[in-house]
Amino acid sequence: xxxxxxxxxxxxxxxxxxxxxxxxxxxxxxxxxxxxxxxxxxxxxxxxxxxxxxxxxxxxxxxxxxxxxxxxxxxxxxxxxxxxxxxxxxxxxxxxxxxxxxxxxxxxxxxxxxxxxxxxxxxxxxxxxxxxxxxxxxxxxxxxxxxxxxxxxxxxxxxxxxxxxxxxxxxxxxxxxxxxxxxxxxxxxxxxxxxxxxxxxxxxxxxxxxxxxxxxxxxxxxxxxxxxxxxxxxxxxxxxxx
Numbered sequence: 001x002x003x004x005x006x007x008x009x010x011x012x013x014x015x016x017x018x019x020x021x022x023x024x025x026x027x028x029x030x031x032x033x034x035x036x037x038x039x040x041x042x043x044x045x046x047x048x049x050x051x052x053x054x055x056x057x058x059x060x061x062x063x064x065x066x067x068x069x070x071x072x073x074x075x076x077x078x079x080x081x082x083x084x085x086x087x088x089x090x091x092x093x094x095x096x097x098x099x100x101x102x103x104x105x106x107x108x109x110x111x112x113x114x115x116x117x118x119x120x121x122x123x124x125x126x127x128x129x130x131x132x133x134x135x136x137x138x139x140x141x142x143x144x145x146x147x148x149x150x151x152x153x154x155x156x157x158x159x160x161x162x163x164x165x166x167x168x169x170x171x172x173x174x175x176x177x178x179x180x181x182x183x184x185x186x187x188x189x190x191x192x193x194x195x196x197x198x199x200x201x202x203x204x205x206x207x208x209x210x211x212x213x214x215x216x217x218x219x220x221x222x223x224x225x226x227x228x229x230x231x232x233x234x235x236x237x238x239x240x241x242x
Contacts, residue, residue: 003130012150025207027172027192028170028171028172028192028193028194028218029192029193029194029220030194030221031194031195031196031220031221031222032196032221032222032223033116033195033196033197033198033222033223034162034202034203034204034222034223034224035197035198035200035201035202036160036200036201036202036203037200037201038078038080038084038199038200038201039076039077039201040064040075040076040077040078040079040160040176040201041075041076041199042065042074042075042076043072043073043074043075044072044230044231045071045072045073045230045231046067046071046072046073046149046230046231046232046233047071047230047231047232047233048232048233048235049067049070049071050072050233051069051070052069053067053069054066054067054068054129054239055067055126055127055128055129055147056126056127056128056129056130056240057073057075057124057125057126057149058125058126058127059077059079059081059121059124059125059126060079060081060082060124062079064077064079066076066129067126067149073124073149073231075124080119080162081119081121081162081167082121084117084118084119084162084164085117085118085119086117086118086167087111087116087117087118087163087167088109088140088169088173089118090118090119091118091120091159091161091162091169091174091193091195091204091206091220092109092191092193092218092220096110105206108171108172108173108198109169109170109171109172109173109191109193110169110170110171111167111168111169111228112166112167112168112169113165113166113167115162115165115241116163116165116166116167116197117164118161118163118164118167118197120159120160120161120162120204121162122150122157122158122159122163123147123148123149123150123234124149124150124160125147125148126146126147126148126149126233126238127146127147127238127239128238130218130238133230133235141234144236144239145178145234145236146234146236147233147234147235147237147238147239148233148234148236149230149232149233149234150231150232150234151229151230152229152232153229153230155207155208155209156205156206156207156225156229157196157205157206157208157229158203158204158205158206158224158229159203159204159205159206160201160202160203160204161197161201161202161203161204162200162201162202163197163198163199163200163202164199166196166197166198166199167196167197168195168197169193169194169195169196169197170193170194170195171192171193172191172192172193172196173190173191173193174188174189174190174191175188175189175191176188176189184221186214186235187214187215188214188215188216189215189216189217189218190216190217190218191217191218191219191220192217192218192220193219193220193221194220194221195220195221195222196222197222202222203222203223203224204220204221204222204223205220205221205222205223205224205225206218206219206220207219207225
């Protein structure tokens with residue numbers, strides 16, 4: 001009887017190809033994590049806060065804390081973001097601005113729970129402290145930029161990430177794109193991720209570097225950078241209280 005060998009050989013070739021696409025362990029950042037819990041609680045100084053100014057800290061327009069006249073940030077909230085998305089999309093966004101043509105390939109990033117959804121905060125929104133009894137102010141057009149607090153220094157930025165369940169992310173993602181639609185690819189981005197998120201809020205560090213023009217390298221891992229980054233005020237005026 002003639003033995004059929006074609007199918008096993010094809011399966012073996014597919015397995016070997018899949019193994020070759022997986023990133024080597026040394027290409028991934030070390031595994032770190034910094035779970036903050038379901039309640040987001042922060043107390044920290046804001047490095048460049050204007051003395052005497054007070055502000056309300058907001059999440060999706062709702063107050064969750066304050067910055068005092070002395071520049072002390074305090075947040076305590078059980079509020080969770082209303083919109084959650086796939087972790088690979090939230091944490092590995094391409095560097096160039098949204099709307100520019102891009103495509104991603106060789107996406108080997110895997111999630112321990114494919115149903116996990118997360119939301120990432122690049123910054124905390126600020127607003128003037130409401131004045132009791134004062135009505136709403138007319139909406140300006142165009143809408144002015146939102147004052148914010150962020151944690152960035154050099155090539156590092158620290159995110160607050162909410163996860164709806166425990167999930168571990170591991171792998172690499174490569175993207176190419178162009179600065180104008182239809183033009184030959186002009187930038188590339190390689191992202192390496194090794195991240196353990198716990199249900200609730202987490203701290204995540206993204207380190208971006210540009211080893212060559214229009215080539216970006218991102219490293220995403222849990223926890224703080226080796227040196228904790230201070231909170232910074234964007235400098236956008238708070239506007240009038242309501």
